[in-house]
Amino acid sequence: MPELPEVEIYRRYVEKHALRQRIERVRVPDRRILRGVTAPALDRALRGRRLVSTRRHGKHLFVQVERSEWLYLHFGMTGDLHYYSDGETPRFSKVILDFTRNRHLAFEDARLFGAVSLVHEPEEFIARKRLGADPLDETFKPALFRDALRARRGAIKAVLMSQLVVAGLGNLYVDETLYQTSIHPLRPIAKLTDAEIASLHRTIKRVLNVVIERNESNRDLPRSFLTTHRAEGESCPKCGAPILRAVIAGRTTYYCDAHQR
Numbered sequence: 104m105p106e107l108p109e110v111e112i113y114r115r116y117v118e119k120h121a122l123r124q125r126i127e128r129v130r131v132p133d134r135r136i137l138r139g140v141t142a143p144a145l146d147r148a149l150r151g152r153r154l155v156s157t158r159r160h161g162k163h164l165f166v167q168v169e170r171s172e173w174l175y176l177h178f179g180m181t182g183d184l185h186y187y188s189d190g191e192t193p194r195f196s197k198v199i200l201d202f203t204r205n206r207h208l209a210f211e212d213a214r215l216f217g218a219v220s221l222v223h224e225p226e227e228f229i230a231r232k233r234l235g236a237d238p239l240d241e242t243f244k245p246a247l248f249r250d251a252l253r254a255r256r257g258a259i260k261a262v263l264m265s266q267l268v269v270a271g272l273g274n275l276y277v278d279e280t281l282y283q284t285s286i287h288p289l290r291p292i293a294k295l296t297d298a299e300i301a302s303l304h305r306t307i308k309r310v311l312n313v314v315i316e317r318n319e320s321n322r323d324l325p326r327s328f329l330t331t332h333r334a335e336g337e338s339c340p341k342c343g344a345p346i347l348r349a350v351i352a353g354r355t356t357y358y359c360d361a362h363q364r
């Protein structure tokens with residue numbers, strides 16, 4: 104399931120391939136992917152225009168259309184982007200932008216948990232969804248994170264999953280962050296020290312940056328990452344204790360009971 108790092112890779116993919124080309128038309132092979140916009144309205148908003156810039160906030164991707172609204176892409180569980188020239192239309196294409204010179208950008212989604220829409224202003228969207236800060240944005244400062252976290256109640260894993268304090272973390276990288284900071288997923292926010300909160304802030308950024316870099320260069324994640332040991336019978340790469348599995352915050356959680364406290 105795409106989390107922030109995967110959506111950041113998609114953002115770079117759009118930047119690399121799909122900007123500054125005139126859109127000849129928009130095809131919608133499956134309109135169930137559309138949210139709050141009809142296929143003709145989407146075509147009208149994009150036809151004859153160019154994509155000019157991108158913005159990501161958490162797992163949400165916005166692509167600015169010249170003299171128009173922003174194209175909004177949400178990848179759900181199985182969303183994917185495919186830029187191609189001529190040839191075969193990707194199998195699970197839900198929306199296809201046809202550019203001049205027979206180039207195409209397809210938004211694919213086999214399971215339809217994603218969404219394609221138009222938004223007036225990303226800021227307005229972010230405020231309406233009450234999304235927390237994007238952890239790779241320069242506004243994500245230690246004090247901002249600490250205050251936002253201290254304003255919430257409950258267990259750390261559930262709060263980090265909620266998107267209200269930090270936007271973009273999902274099950275996998277919340278587990279990774281807690282593992283790397285030696286904090287138990289069920290620890291109440293009220294029991295975190297300021298030093299632990301500072302460590303969480305640093306670690307969130309570090310984990311996401313490592314995942315983005317490794318994804319981009321097609322390398323595996325480090326063996327010191329919990330993410331590479333998410334299976335029963337695995338041992339903790341830090342202390343050798345068995346990795347445990349439990350359902351926490353409604354999600355399958357892996358952690359080390361020996362060093363995460």
Ligand SMILES: [Zn+2]
Nearest residue numbers: 339342359362
């Ligand atoms: Zn351990």
